[in-house]
Amino acid sequence: MSYIDSYYARTVADQRKRSALEETHTAEICIIGAGYAGLTTALELAKGGKSVVLLEAEQIGWGASGRNGGFVSPGYAVGEAQIAKKLGKQDAQRLHKMSIEGMELVRNNIEQYEITSAKPVSGITGVTRYDSGDDLKIAAAESLRDYNYPLEFLDRDDVQARLMSSCYHQGLRDQNAFHIHPLNYARGLANAVEAHEGVIFENSAALRVEKLATQMVVHTANGKIKAEKVVVTTGGYTGSLLPKLKRAFLPIATYVLITEEAPDLLAQVIKTTDAIGDDRRAADYYRLVDDGKRLMWGGRITTIPAKPADVATILRKEMVGTYPELASLKVELAWSGLMAYARHQMPQIGKLSEQIWYCTAFGGHGLNTTAIGGKVAAEALLDQTDRYELFAPFGLAWTGGPVGKAVAQMTYWGLQAMDWWKERG
Template identity: 35%
Template structure:
């Protein structure tokens, strides 16, 4: 029988207490079966439970085991490709709906934290840091685009301005988004799971879905049980495997690496990030970092296409951190880990329905903390018969990778090499 613990991350080491949840044994019946207890699954299930649906979640490992409990913990608005890219791929009405939803995820997260008293170290404020004037131009254009769609909590930072929020000489400027911020991501997932259970929802851990029996009354099979239901929501993202082959062909798991230092001297922590904002840079293969509630530096970056686990994460990430903060050269690293996100060719999420009763959302492409919370609300709306926003997402084309699954890793790595080279050469 499966028994998969959380990855050995700082988040798992500092997680709030959480009850032991049984594996599914035998047969149950429910209105809706959700596959995956990450943010997409939890958000969907919680919205549905709030509206009176009977919902069961099947989780292959533990709540928040995947990207939802391992990510950088940053609340970042919009999608991995911005609103202007979406406007080129769908009609005006759908683009308007998606533009409005681009800033909804952070609000949902804050609503959940407040309503259910979730203790997850919420801090407001996120910074996009630019290495050169070309990137500053992109940020100015992004600010104008977001403000056009009603998002106004933005401030451009010149060189002196960004030095006040980040103690490094690497950046020429940046943009501050006060509706951004950061959280302890695993504790957010655990809090959302507890909220769902408080409304009568049931979560089965260590219960990977092994097969879906399609039809008018679908059945989801696990190693020791099965769920009969009216609808299925597939929310496995990078850890779905080949459960639904038609989804696996259109996205690729990718790994990102993170380290966490020992607790810093409080004066040093305050010097590095005086306002306690989170930061991500503007490179294609970007770095991201922030302080934890106990003043550790969390620093992440790098992408491994095909989701292979590197042997020495510290060797990959520590030089990046020291390039930004040379004053951390003698600081000990307490945790390193890797986790997978799901990349699509368009870098836009894939939302849709298979047949009449299998709904899915996947492919956050590294931008999932806020998007998944929107997706959960949208999927729940569709299951309640309000499909306008769901249809807007579903209108986006779902491109397969050229050459199929065999060539998607080298193809994507080649593209990333090209954009990384452009970042380095400032072209």
């Protein structure tokens, strides 16, 4: 299957196709799913001397890894205070440091493997839709104190000098964070895996995992992989291969649009190359692409994917509501993709048995967590560290099936209502 029609698919630099699996192959480790987590795990294992085969049901980065906003910054979808309630302050801080490490791993991969088509652009600014200046100053001070990680506080005048929107109050600018072309990064990672003698098969969905006395066998339509261990790194498009894993997260749809070219108009209202995200629970995120010629705008989530035309209408309304000057700007294309969300909203990294590992549920976290997730999974498989165990307390909690989907959607609608009320307060 080809990539869905998105801005990233239209501008992907490497269009090489890889063959489907046929016959029987052997490897020390078989990885299922060639998104960021699977590619990073494969790369770290191959660098560590393991023989690796990576199976992808469609094409490299076909799912959320090739359709997302491209933000690379520290942190998780859940705030540090909430993580600390479950793990304690020390382990919560260890996890945050790992998220910074994940961001740097993405940067280093781009540099080391010369993935120039990822086109990294420095700077991500988070802005507030209501007066939060004191809270942001505290957050910046704590980031510097606890992690030696600087964040630049922007008062309302600073924000208004960059973003011509009356919706915004203050902001925090992260000069170390960056944004990229996510599909090009995924395909660059695939090339790096192969450069380290890893093997990748596309259009090779894993249909069954069989445990034999001394090895695992992963079956596809036309072949099989015999391996010592299997790592499942699928996300929102996970099938019924491992029911226990599938039950542990929800496939949640998110949406993105790209506008027509309008560099002069866009330059009047967005005077920064930073990627932007707001602080609402139902947040918008956006960034200029094509050297400022187009605006990419993302946001909204649903438990049932909407049609592209409906996506464009919803997101365009948000865009124009934020920047009325863009009312004449047309939408060229809109698309959606499924992310994997656990009930506790943290990544899921661990093992079902000594032979079957998982590294998934990265929805809402950004690229940094897929990188550190893949790295710590590989470290465990290489017998180097047990850092993956920091994620163990979150576990594979059942999401509630169809009822869980309905609850998730109602929760999101409730958060939107809370945002609306707070902005008008």
